[in-house]
Amino acid sequence: MSEFAIGQRWLSETEIELGLGVVTGINGRQVSIMFPANGEIRAYASHNAPLTRFRLDQEDTGTHSDGWTFSVQDHDDVDGLIVYAGTRDGEAVQVPETQLHYQVQLSSPLNRLLAGQLDRVNHYNLRQQAGNAMRHWLDHPARGLLGARIDVLPHQMYVAHSVGQRVKPRVLLADEVGLGKTIEAGLILQTQLLNALAQRVLIRVPDPLLHQWMIELRRRFNLAFSIIDESFCEAAAESGQNPFEQVQLALCPASLLDDEDVQMQALACDWDMVVVDEAHQLSAEQRDLIGDLAEGCGLLLLTATPDQGGADTHFAQLNLLDPERFHDLAAFRAEQQQYQQVATEAAGLAADSDALNTLLDEHGTGRVLLRNTRANVSGFPTRQYHPHELEHDALSGESELDVKVAWLHAFARQHGGDKMLVMMQTQTQVEEVAASLRVKFGRHCALFHEGMTLIERDRAAAFFADQEDGAQLLLSSEIGGEGRNFQFARHVIMLDLPEHPDKLEQRIGRLDRIGQLDTFDIHVPMVAGSLDARLATWYHQGMQAFTQANATGHALLLSLGRKLKKGLQGSEDEFAALVEQTAAQVATIREHMGAGRDRLLELNSCRLSVAKPLCDAVLASDQSTELATFMFSFWDQFGVDVEDKDDQRLIIKPGQNFAANGLPGMDEEGSLVTFDRRTALHYDDVQFLTWEHPQVLTALELVMTEQHGSTTVAILKNKALPAGHWFVEMNVRASLPSAPTLGLEKLYPTPTLRILSDAQGRNLSAKISADTLNKQLHFVNKKTGAQMVKALRQPLQQVVKSQMDEAQTLLLASCQQAATKRLTQIDQDIQRLQSLKMRNPSIRQDEIDSLQALRQQWHDAYAAPQVSLDSLRLIINAGADS
Numbered sequence: 004m005s006e007f008a009i010g011q012r013w014l015s016e017t018e019i020e021l022g023l024g025v026v027t028g029i030n031g032r033q034v035s036i037m038f039p040a041n042g043e044i045r046a047y048a049s050h051n052a053p054l055t056r057f058r059l060d061q062e063d064t065g066t067h068s069d070g071w072t073f074s075v076q077d078h079d080d081v082d083g084l085i086v087y088a089g090t091r092d093g094e095a096v097q098v099p100e101t102q103l104h105y106q107v108q109l110s111s112p113l114n115r116l117l118a119g120q121l122d123r124v125n126h127y128n129l130r131q132q133a134g135n136a137m138r139h140w141l142d143h144p145a146r147g148l149l150g151a152r153i154d155v156l157p158h159q160m161y162v163a164h165s166v167g168q169r170v171k172p173r174v175l176l177a178d179e180v181g182l183g184k185t186i187e188a189g190l191i192l193q194t195q196l197l198n199a200l201a202q203r204v205l206i207r208v209p210d211p212l213l214h215q216w217m218i219e220l221r222r223r224f225n226l227a228f229s230i231i232d233e234s235f236c237e238a239a240a241e242s243g244q245n246p247f248e249q250v251q252l253a254l255c256p257a258s259l260l261d262d263e264d265v266q267m268q269a270l271a272c273d274w275d276m277v278v279v280d281e282a283h284q285l286s287a288e289q290r291d292l293i294g295d296l297a298e299g300c301g302l303l304l305l306t307a308t309p310d311q312g313g314a315d316t317h318f319a320q321l322n323l324l325d326p327e328r329f330h331d332l333a334a335f336r337a338e339q340q341q342y343q344q345v346a347t348e349a350a351g352l353a354a355d356s357d358a359l360n361t362l363l364d365e366h367g368t369g370r371v372l373l374r375n376t377r378a379n380v381s382g383f384p385t386r387q388y389h390p391h392e393l394e395h396d397a398l399s400g401e402s403e404l405d406v407k408v409a410w411l412h413a414f415a416r417q418h419g420g421d422k423m424l425v426m427m428q429t430q431t432q433v434e435e436v437a438a439s440l441r442v443k444f445g446r447h448c449a450l451f452h453e454g455m456t457l458i459e460r461d462r463a464a465a466f467f468a469d470q471e472d473g474a475q476l477l478l479s480s481e482i483g484g485e486g487r488n489f490q491f492a493r494h495v496i497m498l499d500l501p502e503h504p505d506k507l508e509q510r511i512g513r514l515d516r517i518g519q520l521d522t523f524d525i526h527v528p529m530v531a532g533s534l535d536a537r538l539a540t541w542y543h544q545g546m547q548a549f550t551q552a553n554a555t556g557h558a559l560l561l562s563l564g565r566k567l568k569k570g571l572q573g574s575e576d577e578f579a580a581l582v583e584q585t586a587a588q589v590a591t592i593r594e595h596m597g598a599g600r601d602r603l604l605e606l607n608s609c610r611l612s613v614a615k616p617l618c619d620a621v622l623a624s625d626q627s628t629e630l631a632t633f634m635f636s637f638w639d640q641f642g643v644d645v646e647d648k649d650d651q652r653l654i655i656k657p658g659q660n661f662a663a664n665g666l667p668g669m670d671e672e673g674s675l676v677t678f679d680r681r682t683a684l685h686y687d688d689v690q691f692l693t694w695e696h697p698q699v700l701t702a703l704e705l706v707m708t709e710q711h712g713s714t715t716v717a718i719l720k721n722k723a724l725p726a727g728h729w730f731v732e733m734n735v736r737a738s739l740p741s742a743p744t745l746g747l748e749k750l751y752p753t754p755t756l757r758i759l760s761d762a763q764g765r766n767l768s769a770k771i772s773a774d775t776l777n778k779q780l781h782f783v784n785k786k787t788g789a790q791m792v793k794a795l796r797q798p799l800q801q802v803v804k805s806q807m808d809e810a811q812t813l814l815l816a817s818c819q820q821a822a823t824k825r826l827t828q829i830d831q832d833i834q835r836l837q838s839l840k841m842r843n844p845s846i847r848q849d850e851i852d853s854l855q856a857l858r859q860q861w862h863d864a865y866a867a868p869q870v871s872l873d874s875l876r877l878i879i880n881a882g883a884d885s
């Protein structure tokens with residue numbers, strides 16, 4: 004007799020999304036099923052139709068076609084049709100299966116299994132692998148710092164870790180020129196975004212650095228910031244939208260934020276974090292705007308020269324970060340005087356000792372201001388200074404500049420293979436030098452000055468950077484001196500000298516950067532007896548400004564006052580006295596800084612006891628093969644074709660059976676990827692895959708939040724056990740629907756609980772590990788698997804249900820533990836800040852308040868966990884002679 008009857012409800016095993024179909028005709032060996040979801044009728048051969056009969060079990064919830072739900076208590080068979088008896092809002096109801104709604108919830112792994120929706124065993128294994136890897140990543144001490152395409156440098160890791168973990172951090176990142184403030188800011192953002200501490204970020208950068216920032220954020224951190232410029236604003240205006248509302252991550256040129264309308268739009272949005280590059284350039288009004296934009300949220304100010312505008316400007320920056328703490332300049336000055344005493348005390352304590360760390364915590368601006376210097380960061384290239392004295396015949400009709408240009412051409416020809424950055428103060432000079440080189444010597448150079456558009460400047464920088472066909476010389480006005488990365492150049496040539504030492508330092512900083520491999524050369528061509536020659540001598544002999552990184556500029560200019568100009572223009576003796584006085588002053592300032600604020604800042608800005616384990620943890624993660632194993636399985640199961648490009652690089656591209664809606668970092672035509680940091684640093688066009696790469700996070704999400712691998716059946720061939728003996732392996736998880744975080748952490752706040760049970764409900768998990776089991780299991784095809792499930796339907800459901808009760812108890816306890824751990828951690832942070840606040844006013848009350856609010860959110864989330872089945876596998880012993 005046919006197992007089909009008109010009116011029965013069946014599921015298509017191959018198109019589960021069609022929901023429940025209804026048997027509408029039985030004709031000999033054919034059965035017709037109508038699917039109300041799309042109104043189609045399909046005909047199947049009745050003896051091997053890929054169909055599964057849909058049944059609700061006791062305590063399941065059913066949905067009537069009118070939309071109301073009922074709880075199943077019992078069922079009856081009437082002429083081949085099931086009639087459910089149950090309750091609806093406490094009232095008894097009878098629902099024949101013909102009246103069930105066609106949409107059914109099959110997302111529960113048990114329902115999928117019972118409906119014959121079986122996944123392959125390798126899919127099931129990948130799901131477990133993803134779960135373990137994800138837990139490992141969530142618990143990783145350097146979470147947020149793993150994914151950047153950078154060299155792992157302790158001072159950056161320390162800054163990023165100590166700031167990135169804070170709630171709404173507000174700090175001044177003031178590392179010396181070229182030590183990687185942009186990188187630190189990127190790492191902090193990454194940590195905040197990955198930990199869901201921030202979602203909406205606004206970055207304000209000087210116009211010339213806009214594209215460099217965008218590229219660094221994308222290339223190094225995979226952060227896709229949108230540039231909000233005039234054209235973006237115009238497009239938004241056409242559709243009546245606020246441009247800042249349209250994106251989560253906004254990168255904005257400084258000039259645009261001077262426009263009042265744009266200011267209003269930016270102010271109308273809520274930001275979690277505001278970042279300002281070259282913060283020393285902010286005017287008082289611009290600072291006010293930043294203060295308003297960043298009210299109550301995180302704020303990162305970046306500057307290599309926090310003192311450039313003097314103590315007032317420096318104080319104004321601190322005031323922006325914490326107006327409550329820094330409101331009295333006189334008091335602040337007095338406080339700075341004490342730093343020397345604290346630094347002396349610190350000098351007597353062992354490096355990185357608890358006593359030293361406590362002292363540093365309690366004093367100074369260390370929590371608000373981080374400043375690493377070349378003195379405490381190793382591995383920088385050495386600077387070589389080359390003065391070039393030139394002859395100039397005033398009667399020849401040639402200007403001093405003409406002489407320098409002729410020297411420049413000859414020098415460039417002599418060092419044909421080397422890139423040279425040629426610096427001068429103004430756009431007019433750049434144009435004059437360019438014309439002269441072109442007309443007199445036929446030499447074409449890349450130009451970089453304020454008269455060019457941003458795109459033209461970016462093109463010029465790229466033309467200069469191009470190793471094969473690019474320009475040998477980049478002629479740049481002073482604007483090329485800030486922020487730009489030209490460390491691939493070997494020589495910086497000063498066609499004139501700026502009068503502020505900080506500007507000179509910025510110029511040199513273009514080459515004196517991380518990534519500069521060689522010793523590099525600073526050249527100053529000068530005409531004997533000229534003002535430039537004197538400036539060069541003053542910089543070199545008075546300040547060692549060409550050979551050492553220099554932070555004394557502002558203090559020096561203050562102390563010299565008018566004597567500087569007088570000395571530079573005075574007699575030989577007066578000039579010699581100026582140089583001598585300068586040298587003495589510089590020594591005093593250096594000593595004072597070294598002993599006082601800067602020493603404290605240095606100690607505070609990279610504590611090796613924290614930085615070293617972080618670096619080790621990142622490098623250990625790089626070495627582990629766990630990620631590659633996971634990704635290869637993922638690509639295989641999701642239809643991604645993988646090909647070796649060489650030892651370290653792979654080409655991935657969507658294959659014919661590609662089973663996802665695109666993957667970040669994979670193009671239709673194929674993309675290059677690597678798991679190796681060195682390779683990623685070497686090749687810009689290669690994606691660096693880490694646990695934090697968007698492709699990997701998407702892969703984890705696809706595997707874990709979809710049904711992928713959530714049900715499977717396997718055969719065990721164990722002679723010691725009777726044939727037909729069966730087990731069920733369940734992976735049960737808790738989730739925290741209201742957790743103040745995103746994605747996976749919310750869904751998997753604790754490790755998944757594995758329960759292996761036999762048919763009698765005995766829990767064997769501790770005795771037989773998943774790995775041991777895996778080695779003994781064999782493949783079973785889908786059809787046989789579905790038949791096995793069918794045969795064991797009732798007892799299987801009973802075992803699962805009873806084990807779920809036990810799992811619930813265990814998982815609630817483990818949630819409790821996780822809650823205690825997290826809340827204790829937050830409590831410790833709060834207590835630490837509270838007790839520090841009594842001694843160090845740099846601790847902001849709103850930081851403590853935010854932590855308390857966060858604590859409450861976690862507390863509430865952990866109070867209401869939900870326990871559910873993540874995946875399960877049925878294992879049946881085939882016995883001796885299989």
Ligand SMILES: Nc1ncnc2c1ncn2[C@@H]1O[C@H](COP(=O)(O)OP(=O)(O)OP(=O)(O)O)[C@@H](O)[C@H]1O
Nearest residue numbers: 153154180181182183184185186307486488516517
């Ligand atoms: N950890 C790192 N690994 C690889 N490259 C790095 C690293 N840190 C910094 N760099 C590179 O060094 C250069 C300087 O870094 P960055 O621009 O962040 O420095 P900065 O302190 O902001 O400089 P400036 O003071 O000139 O604004 C950049 O080219 C950057 O990409």
